[in-house]
Amino acid sequence: MIEIEGLTKNFGRISAVSGIDLRVHKGEVLGFLGPNGAGKSTTMKMIAGYLSPTSGRVSICGHDVENDTIAAQAKLGYLPEGAPAYGDMTPRQFLHFIARVRGFSGAAAKAKAAEAAAKTELEPVLEQPIDTLSKGFKRRVGLAQAILHDPPTLVMDEPTDGLDPNQKHSVRKLIQAMAKEKAIIISTHLLEEVDAVCTRAVIIDKGRIVADGTPQSLLARSRHHNAVTLTLPADLVPVAKEKLAALPGVLSVEDVSRTNGVATITAFPRASTLIIEDVSGLASHEKWDVKELYAEAGRLDEVFRALTTHDTQRLRERRAGAAA
């Protein structure tokens, strides 16, 4: 539904996006991740037809965004960064305006505006000027205008930014409810959001895709994937570390924390081997007084940092670590 080929954007001599290829199909929710300035918003602006690419192309439902702009834009719902809206209008007026521009008229326009407001739970503030609304409501006004025409594709730049946990939850539920029928791209800084709503995660850095896969496959790249963490009395730690390290599947054992005579340690596996059974077997065989023992799925933030921390920065961190 959304096809991106060799998408490149240069601002003068600065290259913001360089050669992104992506295909997003119906039923997919693609989480677009990357540090600030990685090119997420620029890519989304090009998909929406706000910026022209330096090279490469985007098509939405078969319509080329550069040459068949209007048809492509009609098939797309777009939430720009910061969810801009006309502050002097009320949500009702604003959504009605969007409906009319989207080609609905009269009763149909009113119905579409009301439907979008209901889906995003805007009813309590429909008659207040948008300028006077809280950040959460403003964001939902932006969401409402994006989904108003029930588009087959949806591109949203940080849809849950500025929302409280309850609002985040309801927006995620809304996205999930629409997911089956649409191709959706959302950008986010929140890694938990990827877990919560995305079927696919793409990490970009310096304008290039550095990872593309299901959230599970990205987690599998984490050092913590299948690692086992145990909590046990601190005096057992030296023995436990030694015995755990001797297990065939274990690569290394590290201290995590130590408080009030209780310590937490993590055993990292060699090449994602499943070591949970060996570790728990060992613990019961040795009769350690284990308070807690669990296998980790992996940590997305770790994968994210590993893929997007640049060499110079990594070097600096390593030096700082060595000095300590």
Add this chain to the structure above:
Amino acid sequence: MKQAMAIFKREFAAYFATPLAYVFIVIFLFAMGAFTFYVGRFYENGLADLSVFFGYHPWLYLFLVPAVGMRLWADERRTGTVELLLTLPIPVWATVLGKFLAAWAFCAVALVLTFPIWITVNVLGNPDNGVILASYIGSLLMAGGYLAISAAISATTDNQVIAFVVSVAVCFLFTIAGAALVIDFFQLWAPVVLVNTISSFSFLTHFQAITSGVIDLRDLIFFASLIALFLAVNVVLIDLKKMS
């Protein structure tokens, strides 16, 4: 066209959503009255026509019309709504046209509200109402010319103050293109054709022709084509911003 209409309605309502519209209209009417009656000595002239009144229009428009046009695009860029507007499925020309027409309609409202002076002159004497009607039409067209220039300049910046100042400067050049100040400068070195072309762009010359009662189609066409030209420039400027 339906979409241009939706843009028009939103823009037009936006003027009245803030105090801007009322401030503008009050100042416009006050200034018109002050210039006509005090500076222009409307009563002392003892003439039953509105030439004094219309004579000040170019100079008032020079400052007031850029104030109407400056927000058209600059404000959208500042608040980020331009991204929303340009990703809606509307051709850029329809957006440009809708915005321009809304601002122009607003100018028309202000102009129509000067009607008491028309009543005054009809009470006091027997003016040529044909000439007055033509002058009103000419005045509206001239306002459209200033506005098209201001809108195009507004599309180049996200700062309304810059949009205003640059618009006033450019509008000033168009206003006095036929005056000695400009012509003398060009006559020293430029070929006659160029000098004539420049002076033919003068708002003052065209507008004075209309208000003197000589209705020449060419003067109307001048303003209409100038509006069309600057709306086209506006569309091109919006498209260029996408490339940057």
